[in-house]
Amino acid sequence: MLGNFSYHNPTKLYFGENALDFLNEELPKYGKKVQLVYGGGSIKKNGIYDSVVEILKSNGKIIFEDGGVMPNPTADKLREGAKIAKDNDVDLLLAVGGGSCCDYAKAVSVSAYCNDDPWEKYYVRFEEPDCKIIPVGCVLTMAGTGSEMNGGSVITNHEQKLKIGHVFGDNVMPKFSILNPKFTMSLPKRQMTAGIYDIFNHICEQYFSGDDDNTSDYLAEALMKSVVHSSLIAIDNPEDYEARSNIMWTATWALNTLISRGKTTDWMVHMLGQAVGAYTDATHGMTLAAVSLPYYRFILPYGVAKFKRFAQQVWNISAEGKTDEQTALEGLAAMEDWMKRLGLTLKIGELGATEDMLEGIADATLILDGGYKVLSREEVVNILKASL
């Protein structure tokens, strides 16, 4: 384990088919006024909205509606939500939905009483909140982002063509999250697989960095193996509870800070994918899927040992009689096969990106270090081209 670090994750998780019942345990801890955050209305069709409202009412809560959170929540929507929260002095933000709703609720929690414009403060200047923070709770309906147990919050500004994430501290993490794997079963298959790839890529971003021996890398491999195994069951039978429950649990642990402790990390696939998302508004997980393989194939020569380990440990590939690079490449080939079996989109061209966008997407790509190679702008363009 490298360096000095801390770990503190105060989010309480309730998991299982009856997890929603535990909302009754959490609600009495907060005041009466609840801002109910949700998306495009699918929770109204599948009955989750009614169940949540019933529990809120039976706990004597006053509900302030904040629906219509879009898949890539915008800075404009954030300003509206913050106004609802402040005008009504709400006591709890309850996000019912996927990562977008949860990300958005966290952004609202630190924006309601913020004297500045929240987009400028948190997503342009990356400042920390210095105002009252409204507590957030989450009823998760999609597995993928890990937002239910971390401080991450991604907001999109369409005018500026920017999609940026701020990772807030443990005071902004959800106080509780309710994880019922059955709630994720109503999703279309394409949303399920996008979520699965989001999980897998979160793990990759923390794994493909550094060359030390680190317990976190063993944990990362475990989560990758579990999600790959369960995804191949779920793709054929989305109603398989065991598979869906393992996928939901790996999503949470893939991005709640555990597997990055004591190690360096890379986040370039997210930087590339988010820039594609800002231009195309495509589903987050699909943008990651489309840029991953060109990126990893490009950086592989700079981190052969780790890519070889990935091939052996995650994909069970034998290194016998092969060069390290051959073994490493076979690992990425196995990953590609798996991605194809899930039906993931492997080209940004299929997500609406066109050649004339590439320079703009490259401009919108934050270049980070931490990976095996710091990209030049030209290399960013080449990676995007390879995915077109």
Next chain:
Amino acid sequence: MLGNFSYHNPTKLYFGENALDFLNEELPKYGKKVQLVYGGGSIKKNGIYDSVVEILKSNGKIIFEDGGVMPNPTADKLREGAKIAKDNDVDLLLAVGGGSCCDYAKAVSVSAYCNDDPWEKYYVRFEEPDCKIIPVGCVLTMAGTGSEMNGGSVITNHEQKLKIGHVFGDNVMPKFSILNPKFTMSLPKRQMTAGIYDIFNHICEQYFSGDDDNTSDYLAEALMKSVVHSSLIAIDNPEDYEARSNIMWTATWALNTLISRGKTTDWMVHMLGQAVGAYTDATHGMTLAAVSLPYYRFILPYGVAKFKRFAQQVWNISAEGKTDEQTALEGLAAMEDWMKRLGLTLKIGELGATEDMLEGIADATLILDGGYKVLSREEVVNILKASL
């Protein structure tokens, strides 16, 4: 993931060579009166005591000494510590030492204001605390028990020849724990290896149970692989910081409730080992090491599939051309080789147990279910005999 469960672990960890500096961040959160809990005085020789006292004083704390906590803290000692805490109205229990000190501090925290006898209430009747609980912090000097991030607390009653653990809730878990791998380097090699086996066995107890596909089992395998790998470096070079830091981190995550989520668990090796400990006062990790292989070889036929998986995933044993039972047995043989390389004690006879004690040890062994076979009393005796 099976059933409905919750996960909440509020302990804040500070990890690394400079972790003790963060005591300055935590101390201001508590009142002035600190009960300083430590063991036989080794922290006075290696300078950790002086460093902690200096930080306490520079933070204006009044120190109430509570040294002499023995490796298996007793009910009598617990009553004394509870009196110190109550008489002085202490605000924080700061345990500086290994798992014994931390276990003891948690026991004191729920006993100071307990109207009952704490041994009777918590360790005989297994009741939950209904009194004021004093917060606990921990500066860990030995890796093994995981007590730094859980609610577990084992107390021994020599008159009754009982060594019993109570797992308290998250309100009793340490508020913070300071983990500096360098602090563990002053330990004698025998203590280091006993701790390593304690870690490994904690993982085994949660792994060898159930036949479902569960993310927790993948995480368990990851922790086992990491601790085995690092232990083989540390046994030759105890000063290897990377190895010792990985060992310390795996210890914490091996027993902080994570890898038992959504699955059944077995705890029979601990039940057997603790009964041996009550009779011999031997080091906890060594009692576990001595009873493990006879126990696992006995239950293997009832859980062949999991023992086969263990052989393949943790010990990299090929199943080709072998029966499942052969592969499974080769896994235990590999585990035995590893235990021998660490110099662990594999016989309870070498820990002071004698044939005439066996019936008594069997009587003191709590028989639990959750494993692949519920033992009869006769089977307990046979396992103990096989370890004599």
